[in-house]
Amino acid sequence: GAGVSQSPSNKVTEKGKDVELRCDPISGHTALYWYRQSLGQGLEFLIYFQGNSAPDKSGLPSDRFSAERTGGSVSTLTIQRTQQEDSAVYLCASSLDRGGGYTFGSGTRLTVV
Amino acid sequence: KQEVTQIPAALSVPEGENLVLNCSFTDSAIYNLQWFRQDPGKGLTSLLLIQSSQREQTSGRLNASLDKSSGRSTLYIAASQPGDSATYLCAVRDQAGTALIFGKGTTLSVSS
Numbered sequence: 001g002a003g004v005s006q007s008p009s010n011k012v013t014e015k016g017k018d019v020e021l022r023c024d025p026i027s028g029h030t031a032l033y034w035y036r037q038s039l040g041q042g043l044e045f046l047i048y049f050q051g052n053s054a055p056d057k058s059g060l061p062s063d064r065f066s067a068e069r070t071g072g073s074v075s076t077l078t079i080q081r082t083q084q085e086d087s088a089v090y091l092c093a094s095s096l097d098r099g100g101g102y103t104f105g106s107g108t109r110l111t112v113v
Numbered sequence: 114k115q116e117v118t119q120i121p122a123a124l125s126v127p128e129g130e131n132l133v134l135n136c137s138f139t140d141s142a143i144y145n146l147q148w149f150r151q152d153p154g155k156g157l158t159s160l161l162l163i164q165s166s167q168r169e170q171t172s173g174r175l176n177a178s179l180d181k182s183s184g185r186s187t188l189y190i191a192a193s194q195p196g197d198s199a200t201y202l203c204a205v206r207d208q209a210g211t212a213l214i215f216g217k218g219t220t221l222s223v224s225s
Contacts (some may be wrong), residue, residue, distance in 0.1 A: 006156075033212055042217040043202070050210060084139070091156060099209035100145055101162035106155060 004105035021077040025094030038088040119216035132186040136203030149202040
């Protein structure tokens with residue numbers, strides 16, 4: 001596609017429920033990144049996919065967070081048993097290759113009530 | 114561990130002023146540096162990407178410089194306009210294949 005697409009744009013969920021956030025990167029971009037931006041905080045790196053290599057999961061805050069990328073394209077970030085502190089904007093970015101500039105999606109605003 | 118700092122955290126200027134936003138990073142061995150703009154409630158828009166071998170990049174009224182040895186980058190905005198009001202984020206990549214590390218941003222307000 002023309003840009004990085006994320007869905008949903010907004011998600012309100014009850015504490016304890018699982019949520020799935022989707023990212024559709026730019027066609028042909030081999031690298032995909034997930035970040036989290038909490039209110040008043042900077043961008044926090046979560047996970048990075050590069051081609052068919054094993055993902056860099058070093059930023060995932062707990063084992064409730066997981067992500068997969070199917071067919072080297074679409075990625076899904078899953079948060080299990082959501083907590084109120086998970087409320088944030090989740091941003092996805094892709095780049096042409098492992099060293100290229102990032103293009104970000106518009107993000108998913110997650111609110112856990 | 115790489116850390117990125119942006120100063121000032123907030124800046125208010127009248128329309129027409131030239132201004133400089135500062136970014137510093139603790140480890141000078143970077144692969145590239147990227148400046149972004151974020152409007153309230155929106156995602157990030159890439160402004161300029163500077164590779165480690167480059168000194169500066171320009172796009173319209175924006176000019177970004179990079180001094181790797183001192184661990185600094187500046188974003189120069191000429192003839193500021195109210196539409197430039199946004200948060201500006203600086204991010205560095207240590208090596209190809211690693212994730213960008215972001216500063217906390219400078220929130221710019223340009224009044225007409």
